Amino acid sequence: MTSEIGFLDAVWPAPENIIAGTTLKMSGYSQGTYSAFNLGDHVGDNIDHVKNNRRLLCEVLNLPSEPCWLNQKHSAKVITEPTNDVNLFADASITRSAKKICVVLTADCLPVLITTKSGDTISAIHAGWRGLAAGIIENTINAMQSDPNELLVWLGPAISQRAFEVGDDVRNIFLKLNDNNKFFFKANDSNRWQADLYGLAKLKLSDLGIRAIFGGNECTYSDTKRLYSYRRDNKCGRMASIIYIQK
Numbered sequence: 422m423t424s425e426i427g428f429l430d431a432v433w434p435a436p437e438n439i440i441a442g443t444t445l446k447m448s449g450y451s452q453g454t455y456s457a458f459n460l461g462d463h464v465g466d467n468i469d470h471v472k473n474n475r476r477l478l479c480e481v482l483n484l485p486s487e488p489c490w491l492n493q494k495h496s497a498k499v500i501t502e503p504t505n506d507v508n509l510f511a512d513a514s515i516t517r518s519a520k521k522i523c524v525v526l527t528a529d530c531l532p533v534l535i536t537t538k539s540g541d542t543i544s545a546i547h548a549g550w551r552g553l554a555a556g557i558i559e560n561t562i563n564a565m566q567s568d569p570n571e572l573l574v575w576l577g578p579a580i581s582q583r584a585f586e587v588g589d590d591v592r593n594i595f596l597k598l599n600d601n602n603k604f605f606f607k608a609n610d611s612n613r614w615q616a617d618l619y620g621l622a623k624l625k626l627s628d629l630g631i632r633a634i635f636g637g638n639e640c641t642y643s644d645t646k647r648l649y650s651y652r653r654d655n656k657c658g659r660m661a662s663i664i665y666i667q668k
Contacts, residue, residue, distance in 0.1 A: 436540030459658025532577035532662035569630030584642035
């Protein structure tokens with residue numbers, strides 16, 4: 422899209438009127454551990470830097486409106502037709518309105534962007550392991566009220582299985598949900614597990630009847646130049662994954 426800020430375009434066969442992708446961290450106003458294009462206003466960064474980054478996002482990408490920022494809580498709550506209300510607590514949003522921007526913030530959790538093949542309904546999901554276990558994907562798909570065969574999904578940058586170590590507690594939660602989730606936990610030398618967020622999400626989407634799934638090949642933890650990673654850096658910024666109907 423532009424060289425003035427880093428932006429990873431979603432690579433999927435979406436209609437031409439759908440704009441989607443994830444911001445990268447290289448250029449912006451934030452400094453230190455938040456350098457440089459932090460868009461999260463809840464991570465301890467200078468709030469003026471965050472505001473300037475959000476302004477830059479709108480200006481450089483020529484966005485048609487201010488993104489509908491969510492207060493994310495690793496929940497399964499979905500909001501349809503979000504607004505710019507600062508008290509909007511949810512981890513996914515859906516819209517059928519042109520020029521309304523759905524957005525989620527991540528720094529290891531999985532951003533899931535969805536559109537209908539006709540480009541008339543879209544959603545953005547913040548799917549960390551807690552949200553996945555709680556049902557954020559299922560709730561969003563159900564709320565979209567679309568034929569699963571008409572949905573396209575793009576999985577944005579998230580922590581890879583190689584970098585995502587969890588304990589028995591997390592694995593057991595997923596095994597209770599679906600025995601097939603066992604295929605997405607690999608034992609390591611520390612008697613713990615390497616969890617595959619992408620795999621867990623793909624299984625959920627597949628079980629919901631969705632076959633057109635794209636992306637899922639980035640790793641926030643290993644890409645130190647372009648992507649924030651909470652597990653790698655602890656104190657860090659957040660990328661924004663956005664999607665909107667252009668017209």
